Amino acid sequence: xxxxxxxxxxxxxxxxxxxxxxxxxxxxxxxxxxxxxxxxxxxxxxxxxxxxxxxxxxxxxxxxxxxxxxxxxxxxxxxxxxxxxxxxxxxxxxxxxxxxxxxxxxxxxxxxxxxxxxxxxxxxxxxxxxxxxxxxxxxxxxxxxxxxxxxxxxxxxxxxxxxxxxxxxxxxxxxxxxxxxxxxxxxxxxxxxxxxxxxxxxxxxxxxxxxxxxxxxxxxxxxxxxxxxxxxxxxxxxxxxxxxxxxxxxxxxxxxxxxxxxxxxxxxxxxxxxxxxxxxxxxxxxxxxxxxxxxxxxxxxxxxxxxxxxxxxxxxxxxxxxxxxxxxxxxxxxxxxxxxxxxxxxxxxxxxxxxxxxxxxxxxxxxxxxxxxxxxxxxxxxxxxxxxxxxxxxxxxx
Amino acid sequence: xxxxxxxxxxxxxxxxxxxxxxxxxxxxxxxxxxxxxxxxxxxxxxxxxxxxxxxxxxxxxxxxxxxxxxxxxxxxxxxxxxxxxxxxxxxxxxxxxxxxxxxxxxxxxxxxxxxxxxxxxxxxxxxxxxxxxxxxxxxxxxxxxxxxxxxxxxxxxxxxxxxx
Amino acid sequence: xxxxxxxxxxxxxxxxxxxxxxxxxxxxxxxxxxxxxxxxxxxxxxxxxxxxxxxxxxxxxxxxxxxxxxxxxxxxxxxxxxxxxxxxxxxxxxxxxxxxxxxxxxxxxxxxxxxxxxxxxxxxxxxxxx
Numbered sequence: 001x002x003x004x005x006x007x008x009x010x011x012x013x014x015x016x017x018x019x020x021x022x023x024x025x026x027x028x029x030x031x032x033x034x035x036x037x038x039x040x041x042x043x044x045x046x047x048x049x050x051x052x053x054x055x056x057x058x059x060x061x062x063x064x065x066x067x068x069x070x071x072x073x074x075x076x077x078x079x080x081x082x083x084x085x086x087x088x089x090x091x092x093x094x095x096x097x098x099x100x101x102x103x104x105x106x107x108x109x110x111x112x113x114x115x116x117x118x119x120x121x122x123x124x125x126x127x128x129x130x131x132x133x134x135x136x137x138x139x140x141x142x143x144x145x146x147x148x149x150x151x152x153x154x155x156x157x158x159x160x161x162x163x164x165x166x167x168x169x170x171x172x173x174x175x176x177x178x179x180x181x182x183x184x185x186x187x188x189x190x191x192x193x194x195x196x197x198x199x200x201x202x203x204x205x206x207x208x209x210x211x212x213x214x215x216x217x218x219x220x221x222x223x224x225x226x227x228x229x230x231x232x233x234x235x236x237x238x239x240x241x242x243x244x245x246x247x248x249x250x251x252x253x254x255x256x257x258x259x260x261x262x263x264x265x266x267x268x269x270x271x272x273x274x275x276x277x278x279x280x281x282x283x284x285x286x287x288x289x290x291x292x293x294x295x296x297x298x299x300x301x302x303x304x305x306x307x308x309x310x311x312x313x314x315x316x317x318x319x320x321x322x323x324x325x326x327x328x329x330x331x332x333x334x335x336x337x338x339x340x341x342x343x344x345x346x347x348x349x350x351x352x353x354x355x356x357x358x359x360x361x362x363x364x365x366x367x368x369x370x371x372x373x374x375x376x377x378x379x380x381x382x383x384x385x386x387x388x389x390x391x392x393x394x395x396x397x398x
Numbered sequence: 399x400x401x402x403x404x405x406x407x408x409x410x411x412x413x414x415x416x417x418x419x420x421x422x423x424x425x426x427x428x429x430x431x432x433x434x435x436x437x438x439x440x441x442x443x444x445x446x447x448x449x450x451x452x453x454x455x456x457x458x459x460x461x462x463x464x465x466x467x468x469x470x471x472x473x474x475x476x477x478x479x480x481x482x483x484x485x486x487x488x489x490x491x492x493x494x495x496x497x498x499x500x501x502x503x504x505x506x507x508x509x510x511x512x513x514x515x516x517x518x519x520x521x522x523x524x525x526x527x528x529x530x531x532x533x534x535x536x537x538x539x540x541x542x543x544x545x546x547x548x549x550x551x552x553x554x555x556x557x558x559x560x561x562x
Numbered sequence: 563x564x565x566x567x568x569x570x571x572x573x574x575x576x577x578x579x580x581x582x583x584x585x586x587x588x589x590x591x592x593x594x595x596x597x598x599x600x601x602x603x604x605x606x607x608x609x610x611x612x613x614x615x616x617x618x619x620x621x622x623x624x625x626x627x628x629x630x631x632x633x634x635x636x637x638x639x640x641x642x643x644x645x646x647x648x649x650x651x652x653x654x655x656x657x658x659x660x661x662x663x664x665x666x667x668x669x670x671x672x673x674x675x676x677x678x679x680x681x682x683x684x685x686x687x688x689x690x691x692x
Contacts, residue, residue, distance in 0.1 A: 021581055025588055075603050083613045084622070086479045089427065095593050102589035106582055126581040129525065133454045133652060134582075140462025140645075144434075147469060151427060154479045155615035156628055163473065167634045170466070170641040177648035184655040190526055252616055257600035261593060328690070331637070335689045339644065339680070343673055346651070347666075350658055354666050362670070373681070402576075445579050448572060455649050463642045470638045474630045523575050530653025534665050541650070541668070545675040548643045552679040555639045556686050559632055 024125050032105060036267045040067040043316045050320040077256040084154030085253065093152060094254075094261040097145030101268035104138040107131060107192050108275045111285045111301040122193060123285075123301065131190035135276060136177050139231055143169045145265065146233075146240055146250050153253035161249030165233065165240030168330060172230035172237075175223055175338040182220035182342070182349055183212055183280045196284035213281040219345045221281045223338050228277060230334070232269035234315055236322035239330065274311035275304075282307050344370065402446055409446075413439035424481035426472045430465055437461050447517075451526040636688050640680070647676050 041056065041064055048055025056063035081087060111123030128134055143166050150162020184190060187198045199211050208214065213221040230237040241249030251262045278284060287303030290296045325333070344366045352359030416435035423429050437460045444453035533541055615622050654661065654669055661668075683689055 021584065025581075025585055028585075029588060029592065075600050076605075078605055078607065078612075079600065080612050082615045084479065084615045084625075086425070086427070089431070092431075094597075095590060098593050099586060099589045102592075103582065103586050106585045125585055126578050128450070128578045128582060129523075129575070130450050130454045133451075133458070133526075136648070137454050137457040137462065140458055140466070143462070143466060147466070147473070148427075148431075151473055151627075152479070153615065154625075154627070155622070156617065159473075159627065160630070163470075163630045163634055166466070166470065167637045171637055173462075174641055174644035174648065177645065178651070181648065181651050181655045184652060185658060188656060188659060190652070190656060256604060257597055261596070331689065335637075335640070335680070336684065340677070343677065347670060347673060350655075350666055350669065353658060354663055358663065358666065445576075448575060450575075450579075451653065458649060459642075459645060463645045467635075467638045467642055471635055474632060474635055476629075478625060478627045523571060526653050527656045530655075530657040531660065533650070534654055534657070534661050534668055538668060542671060542675075544646070544650070545672045548646060549675055549679045552639060552643050553682060555636060556683055556688055559636050560686060560688070 020121055024121075028105065028110075028125055029102075032102065032268065032271065035271055036264060037067040037071070038064070039267050039271060039312060040263075041065075042312070043319070046313070046316045047320045050317075071260060074256055074260040079256040079258065080253070082154060082253050086152040086154065089148050089152035090253075091258075093145055093149035094258045094265075095145075096148060097142065097265040098261050098268070100138040100142040100145070101265045101272060104135050104272045105268075105275060107134050108272070108279055109193055109196050109284050110304055112297065114297045124193065127191060127193050129191060131192045132180055132184065132195070132280070133190060136173070136180070139169075139173055139176065142231075142265075142269070143173075145262075149254065149262070150250035153250075155253050157246045157252045158250050161240050161246045161252070164246075164327065165250055168237065168239055168334075169231055169233070171331060171334040172227040172338070175334060175342055176227040176231055178339065178342040178346060179220040179223040179227060180280065181346055182216050185346070185349055185353060186212065186215055192279055192284075196279060196286065199283040200286040209283055209286075211281060211283040216281070216349065217345075219341065221277075223342045223345075224277060224280065226333070226338060228273040229315070229318070230330075232273050233266060234270055235319040236325050237330065238324060239327060270312065270315055271308070274308045274315065277311055278304065278307040282311075340370075406443070406446060409439045409442050424485060425479075426476075426482065426485065427469065430469045430472070433468075434461050434465050437465065448523045451524065451529045633688070636683070640683060640688075643676065643679060647673070 044066070045055040045063065056066035059065040059069040081090065106125040107128065109122065109124040109127075113120055113122050115121075146169065147162050147166040150158040150160075150165070153159070183195060187195045189195065189198075195212075199209075199215075201210050233240045239249075241251065246252070251259055254262060283303075285300035285304040287300065289299040289303075348359065348363045348366055351362035413436050416432045416439070420429050420432040420436065423432060437456060441453045441456040441461075444450070444456060617623070650672070651669070654665060658665055
């Protein structure tokens with residue numbers, strides 16, 4: 001008896017449970033890959049529409065298969081490994097970029113609880129009790145992908161892109177963490193399933209949903225949205241690969257499939273961050289509809305997908321609208337605005353939770369401090385802070 | 399506890415090998431990456447011991463912040479690709495002596511404190527909330543001191559990095 | 563009996579992480595399979611010029627590594643500070659209801675001290691990029 005007294009097999013191993021886990025893994029994997037293919041096509045098409053172009057329209061109906069065609073093409077392209085590169089780290093970096101992008105999706109609840117073959121199971125891959133901290137851990141590992149890819153290429157543009165990019169990701173990771181705390185504060189649990197459960201049910205007046213975005217007063221959501229965009233290196237925060245200045249940024253030296261993997265990771269991150277945002281702030285799979293039967297099981301999945309799709313549309317819209325941030329402004333936004341704002345809001349939120357009296361006290365205190373500090377900063381540095389540095393004066397060549 | 403013991407064995411061997419490579423490798427960045435392997439192994443050990451909060455903190459702080467900072471620092475100042483010849487010096491034996499001494503001290507302290515304690519057959523799961531309660535009710539003063547320590551580190555770094 | 567219930571709780575606990583591990587292994591396997599399939603399918607025509615690192619079309623100058631600004635490092639350090647802070651805030655946020663007013667005051671003091679650090683860096687111009 002191998003299993004006797006072993007915690008892992010304490011209540012016996014049920015083959016159905018194992019099969020359910022495997023089935024969930026396969027389904028989530030397939031769904032994510034297909035949705036990345038569709039997202040890239042959708043983004044190109046939507047941006048094309050916004051710019052009054054046609055966009056991809058050859059492969060398949062409306063060009064749906066364009067990404068697939070591009071992907072297949074990349075399989076047949078020669079892969080260069082530069083002589084200057086650090087071979088092992090160069091090969092490792094695409095893994096470090098792609099795997100965390102997949103893994104963070106594991107904690108997202110896609111639907112409610114369903115019964116498969118007599119087993120109650122949640123439509124969620126895994127629900128580790130550290131829940132949302134797992135997301136932070138994964139996003140801190142994702143920095144390694146960018147950083148090592150740039151360093152190991154043994155080339156100047158990638159190194160610049162990597163240093164720049166990892167400083168950016170690291171700066172916004174702090175804001176990302178602090179805005180997540182606000183959600184934990186009202187839920188009292190780190191589990192994503194609890195966070196979603198806390199947002200179900202009727203909110204004010206029976207019409208307005210009980211979503212965290214409303215309960216937390218928008219600020220954590222806005223901070224998380226901006227930080228999440230920067231974390232996944234989406235435009236307007238795509239300084240990691242700013243084509244105009246850095247060629248391809250950290251993946252300049254990567255070609256063929258390894259390049260495709262970085263691309264895949266970026267879009268996967270976009271989907272994941274949208275899904276996490278839906279989970280944390282927009283009620284996850286909750287929505288109106290019956291609770292039981294087949295419709296009751298499928299409707300939450302539909303609401304979840306609809307919300308994620310709406311978030312993705314916003315991301316594409318941002319990309320088509322906003323120009324890339326200047327680096328000084330980027331750091332400014334992260335350190336001088338998002339982090340102080342989320343810290344102050346966190347304390348206000350906590351004070352209101354403890355007691356309304358104290359909430360008002362902390363709120364006024366924070367407001368007064370904020371105004372005072374703002375004045376002090378403005379006096380200290382003058383108004384020149386947001387000006388671009390003056391260009392160096394060149395001597396006229398005669 | 400068979401499955402857990404097997405996992406522990408695999409992790410221990412991997413961590414030991416990676417730890418040796420940290421010292422013997424000829425490239426700074428590789429050394430830092432082997433260090434990541436060791437730290438990830440420690441995180442996995444914490445999970446086996448049902449201390450999940452510590453495990454995830456290990457990943458977030460040590461792998462995600464501190465080793466990243468080490469890598470960042472070396473990359474900004476001096477991290478050429480390939481084998482470096484100046485990573486070794488002639489104080490090897492002194493280093494061995496110091497390491498052995500440190501091992502002895504740590505081992506004796508651990509044996510002194512927990513020598514007779516047995517690991518429970520099924521460890522109690524340490525939830526994040528329990529950690530919170532013990533930090534914020536029992537260890538209030540150390541917690542506040544941590545913030546002062548962090549502040550000191552930051553001020554020191556700013557002073558060193560600025561030339562004026 | 564109590565030992566058995568803790569055993570079962572532990573079993574559920576480990577299984578959650580085992581699932582994560584399985585998912586991670588599947589991700590690694592997928593990436594590996596893609597790269598493996600690619601290496602079978604793609605052509606290999608070695609030519610020395612192909613493996614020179616890219617430098618806008620001219621031959622690269624010097625080594626691939628060059629010194630960057632140390633200012634990036636300070637952001638890394640600030641990040642470590644805030645990451646440690648975040649890690650302390652999470653367990654506090656989970657149990658704020660039990661900790662009550664005392665917990666709130668503790669956290670206000672903690673955040674205030676760290677905010678001082680941010681303020682110091684701000685005033686010293688570390689956060690200003692130029």
